[in-house]
Amino acid sequence: MILKFDVYMHMLDTYRKIHMYLPDDYLTSNKKYPVLYMFDGHNLFYDEDATYGRSWRLIDAIQRNGKEIIVVGQECSHEGNDRLNEYSPYPFYDTHFGSFPGKGEATMNFLIEDLKLYIDLHFPTLSDRKHTWIGGSSCGGLMALYAVFKYSKVYSKAIVLSPYILPTLNMLMADINETYILHHTAIYLSWGAQEGDGMHEFVMETKGCTDLANLLLKKGVRIHFHVKPLGRHCEEDWEKESDQFLSFLMHES
Structure with a gap:
């Protein structure tokens, strides 16, 4: 089932809508579940909610x-362009949209x-680090990458699809170098x-992702690569990976 509700963002003084998937029997199963937090929640489940009319259709893959x-x-x-601002941990400049302080x-x-x-x-969540994950695509992919190394005490795994890394690559590299990442x-x-x-x-994207990955590997992070020869920057293509990244998340490591 899908629940939609608003939660207050204290530091930005605004409410933000949450799109949440739960197993249909979560009220009666007496189970606790791992949690995947994701950016761009409106694009995950239903086409009618998605920005460009096409969602990840993630419910289908889960079930x-x-x-x-x-x-x-x-x-x-x-x-x-608030999305660009809120989904960047660093100040950056984009040739199409201008300068952003990064929130x-x-x-x-x-x-x-x-x-x-x-x-x-x-x-009914499994709230420990082992069962708390984060994911996103594009700017959300940048944020998921940042979250899993900067806040590895909270998140143990990240789904990073088509990350928007090039404008902030040097800052990412420097931050990874200086951050202790949990095993x-x-x-x-x-x-x-x-x-x-x-x-x-x-x-350029391949070099950036590879440089970041090599640095993370040196810090002991396990990385599963998926380079797509026909991959496009869109929800339809990210949906095609759902079986793989769900398996990656649920596999004990």
């Missing part, structure tokens, strides 16, 4: 694979201090050859 999991999706801001830390504060506390209080941290990292404007952009 097809028989996965017992809770998914909590935070809807992004739809005001102007990603405020977003992470919401996820950990507001949202996770609310979810653990009201729903048993793992990342599913994917990107596609047809996401940008040409092969040059794919080469």
